[in-house]
Amino acid sequence: MRFDQSEAFGAAVLMPAAALDADTTPPEVALGKAQSATILLAVGVGGITFDATNKVEFKLTHAEESGGTFEAVEQADVVGVTVGEGGIVHSLVEEQAAATVTKIGYKGRRGFLKLLPDFSGTHGSPTPMSAVVVTGNLDRIDPA
Numbered sequence: 001m002r003f004d005q006s007e008a009f010g011a012a013v014l015m016p017a018a019a020l021d022a023d024t025t026p027p028e029v030a031l032g033k034a035q036s037a038t039i040l041l042a043v044g045v046g047g048i049t050f051d052a053t054n055k056v057e058f059k060l061t062h063a064e065e066s067g068g069t070f071e072a073v074e075q076a077d078v079v080g081v082t083v084g085e086g087g088i089v090h091s092l093v094e095e096q097a098a099a100t101v102t103k104i105g106y107k108g109r110r111g112f113l114k115l116l117p118d119f120s121g122t123h124g125s126p127t128p129m130s131a132v133v134v135t136g137n138l139d140r141i142d143p144a
Contacts, residue, residue: 009136014039014115017130021047021123026114028066031106034135039089039104039115044128046096054121056092057084058131062110070114077108089115096127106133 012029031037041058048054061070062077072087081089081104090102106113115131 009134010034011132011134013130014113014133015041015117015129015131017042017128019044019047019126019128020117021119021126023119024117026116028063028070028112028114029133030066031111031113031133031135034137036136037106037113038134038136039106039113039131040134041090041102041104041115041131042099042129043092043096043102044099046092047125047127048123049095050092051121052093054123055119056127056129057086057088057118057120058090059087059116059118060089060104060106061087061114061116062106062108063112063114064110066112068112070112073106073108077106079105079107092127 014029015026050056060073062073063070073083075083078089083089089104113133117129
């Protein structure tokens, strides 16, 4: 049996698709009344060979209100990844020879998210990346 999800799920751009080689200012995304949120972080083939010095760390932050104080997520706020210091939910620290998608479940209780790609070291060539947050109201899924 299949279920119709189209009325129960939404999506928003958390990090616009771009080839980046330096920090950017991330937009804030409102989760609204969603009961669930999953971040899909897509990264293309690396513009450089990443290592412990020349790296990108993706930092997830959340806030209670729009324009509020964004704080780093903690392990209790997410599933599917291990959270590092400062809300790091994914790191590029070794060769990125193929495109990847990382799934990050957000279970925190705050209404706004930001995802910052934090660049360290030298990045002579950009790396393509983007992120979308998929939100859901699971009680709205009815059999088709």
